[in-house]
Amino acid sequence: MQVYSCTGKENRLHKCAITRNMHIILQTPRLILRQITLADAPLILELNSDPEVVKYLHEPTLKNVEHAEDVITNIILPQYKNKLGRWAIHTKDNMDFIGWCGLKYRPETEETDLGYRLVQNAWGRGFATEAAQHCLDHGFTVLGLKVITACAHIENLASIQVLEKIGMDFIGEGIVDIAP
Secondary structure (H helix, E strand, C coil): CEEEECCCCCCCCCCCCCCCEEEEEECCCEEEEEEEEHHHHHHHHHHCCCCCCCCCCCCCCCCCCHHHHHHHHHHHHHHCCCCCEEEEEECCCCCCCEEEEEEEEEEECCEEEEEEEEHHCCCCCCCCHHHHHHHHHHHHHHCCEEEEEECCCCCCCCHHHHHHHHEEEEECCEEECCCC
16 A cells, blocks of 8 residues: 655645535535545445455445445544545536535544545546545645545556655655555
8 A cells, every 4th residue: 555645734725515415525626525425335235346446445245325424424424523534526518416515524643534436437527536536635725634645556557656646755664544
């Protein structure tokens, strides 16, 4: 696993809003990032049941909506109380759900982690970079975080490129969640 870190050394921009029926965290030129709810279980199931999407991760594919609800209830929603979380990504042009991106506190390392996961048809279009950059900016400017980390499997070159494009610095390799 390659490990990256970034400090809030630059002036970063963000945009936050709340609209009816969606708790929007931020918007980018092409994307809306909002809080995930239990009603999103079918979307999370679709995303996490694709073996290619979870290929470089330490977790199995999801098999049913109940498992997706469990992930939302026990992993995603608790982060929101700290103003962190994995946020659903929608394209502004048609409001399609394309994945999630966001910040998660990892108590075992006492770090805030930047993560992202997109459906295959959103790969290679700059969405991960755009969402990740704005989440990083949000963490530094809105939340006042001093350091944000991220990890990418050593064979996941696309994810490594995203981290490098958004200005994260490579700090080393190691085993994270049993993945190199």
